[in-house]
Amino acid sequence: MIKLANKSDLPRQGFVAVAVVLASILTAFDIRTAIIGLADLRGAFGLSFDEGAWLSTFATAPQILAAPSVGWLIAVFGVKKVMTGPVALYSAVSVLIPFQHTFEILAAMHAIRAVVLGMFVGATLMIAFRNLDRKYWIFALAFYVLRIPFAQNLGLYTAGSYTQSIGWQWLYWQGALIAPMVGILFWYGAKPVVTDRELLSRADWGGMVLFGVALTTLYFALDQGNRLDWFRSGLVVSLMVATGFLVLVFLWHEAHVQHPWAHVLVLCSRNVALGFAAIACFMTTSLGSSLLEPNFLVSVARLRPEQIGDFSASLAILLLLIATVSAVVLVRTIKQRATLILGFTCFIVSAWLGTQLTNLWSLPEFRLIVVLQTFGEELVFLAAVATLFSNVNPARAVSLTAYVQVMRLICSETVATTMTTWIRQREQLHSNLTGLHLTGTTPGWNSMLAHLGSGSSAGSASPDAVKRGLGLLATTVQREANVLAYIDGYWITFVAAIAGLVVVSLMAPSPPHPLTTR
Structure with missing residues (x-):
């Protein structure tokens, strides 16, 4: 039986709930805006392309250093002792970074900041489960999931707006403003905890x-x-x-x-293993909105980040709220497997729409895909994580939290880099295959180049016109090769969504759990 909260506990639990939401969104939003604004940051710091690439790596890779173990640390020491120092450190580093211009110092400060960001998200689920009544767990988990589409959509618009209006420094200073609020809410909302000496004595450092x-x-x-x-x-x-x-x-x-501390036996449960497989399929098929759409709009449609996010900025809040509420209601009523099926179906339809891509597509053509992807992300990830926690032995929940962080960071990075490599290689292949049919021996070659170069059907075959035409033809071939490559990318997301349905079909019904029962 679930014990109802005392009235005196409600403000405290409210503080924790708000802190969990802010911490989850802050982390995803911070990372997303930094990635989108990388080109502007390279210019602001005076970095070469290689230095900019390494800076991006130092700003993301160290997240995974402490994230898996932060759940255990909170179980032993409590929220206040674990999170107060990192929150202050994160704020200080975020304020100071824009004033640095030495690459080594920038890399070190970004690495420190990344470690703390990893702790934020790694701590959110454990904090929610240890400080909120069980009937509120599903809502905390829903907002934990919300950070993904929120950062993908609004992060684009915000990153572009910062660099074009109030200044690129706010890519860092936005976190310095929000993090202290998170720390204060955790401090006043978390339950007082005495250090667990027994658990500490068995620490698997x-x-x-x-x-x-x-x-x-x-x-x-x-x-x-x-x-x-x-x-x-x-x-x-x-x-x-x-x-x-x-x-x-x-x-x-x-x-x-x-x-x-994190024995692999926690993964031996059938539904737990399949739950992680469903998350892997989700991370692959969700690349349609997080990677394929924005990259296409930049490389083919030639839009800036704030232009790409224009549609999302106007409707994202309402869309995300509807998708989040729908996910919670469906998990509570039709349970996890049916919710997963609906979510992956949304991904299948959106991926199929993406395969109809042409060089004429811009923001309006992606709107239905954005809506379907948003619902798919909320439904699938919420139901998959609920499946994990409802099927794990409670004694191994801390170990499960560690592996959730592995999926969140390592799996997402793996599928993203693999897709980026796939798009690059497919673009090269399509460009080469197209170029094989466009050579000097092609009938009408010179007249075609002259026509392209002069912009008139009656253009003369002057050397300048032919040269301009050759440049325009090369640009056209590259554009079409990019379009074909992104279509191939959408086919990969389509297959991943189908694989997700296969994984769901192998799942057994999950036992009752506070996440899925009223």
Whole structure:
């Protein structure tokens, strides 16, 4: 039986709920705006292309260093002791970064900031479950999920608006304003906790360090892989080998330590394993809105970030609220499997619409895709995470939280970098295949170039006109090759959504759980 909250507890629980929402959205929003605004940041800091790429990696990869273990730390020490210092550190670093111009200092400060950001999201679920009444867990989880489409949609608009209006510095200062609010809410909302000496005495420090370092090393390899051409780079190969070695040592350590922190046996439950598989399918098929659409609009439609986010900025709040409420209602009524089916169906339809892409598409043509993707993201991720927690042994919930962070960061980075590589290689293939049929021996070659260069059907075949025509033809071929590559990308998301339905069909009914019962 679920115990109702005392009236005196309601303000405290309200503080925690608001803090969880702000922390989740702040992290996703911060990362998204930094990625979108990277070109402007390179110019502001005076960085080369390679330095900018490394800065982006240092701003994201260290998130995974502490994120898996923060749930355990909160279980032992409590929210106030774990989160107060990092919140203050994050705010201070965010204020100072715009005043730095040395690459080494910038990289170090971005790495520190990333570690704290990882702690924010890693802490949200554990804080909600330990401080809110069970009947409110589903709402906390829903807002945890909300951060994904919120950051994808509004992050584009905000990043572009900052750099074009009030200044690129606000890409950092926005977090410095919000983070202290999160810290204050956690301080007054979290329950008083006495340090759990027994759990502390059984601490698996070795496992936490090995796990965090291994995943951070892997993230560095993934984030730099596409730029350095993967296994043709000695650095990427070295990072991959180091990751493999550290993972093997971690698995051996967890199998032999007396009290393992994140034993892999937590993944042996049928529904837990399938739940993680559903999340992997979700992360792949959701690339339609997070990667394919914005990149197409930038590379083909030639729009700036604030223009891409224009539609989302006007309707995103209402759309996200409707999608979130719908997800909660469906998980509570028709349960997780049916909700997953509806969500993946939304992804299938949106991916199929994306395969109809042409070079004439702009914002209006993507609106239905954005709506379907938003509903799909809310329905699938909420139902999948609810499936994980409703099927895990409560004694291993902390271990499960660690692996959720792995899926959130490592899996998302893996599918994103893989898709980026796929799009790049498919564009090269389509460009090459198209170019094979456009050569000097093609009938009417010179007259076609002259026509393109002069802009008139009666244009003369002057050398200047032919030269201009050749440049215009090359641009056209590249544009069409990009369109075909993005169509191929949408087909990948379509297949991933179908695979998600197959995964759901293998799931067994989940037992009753506070997340899914009223």
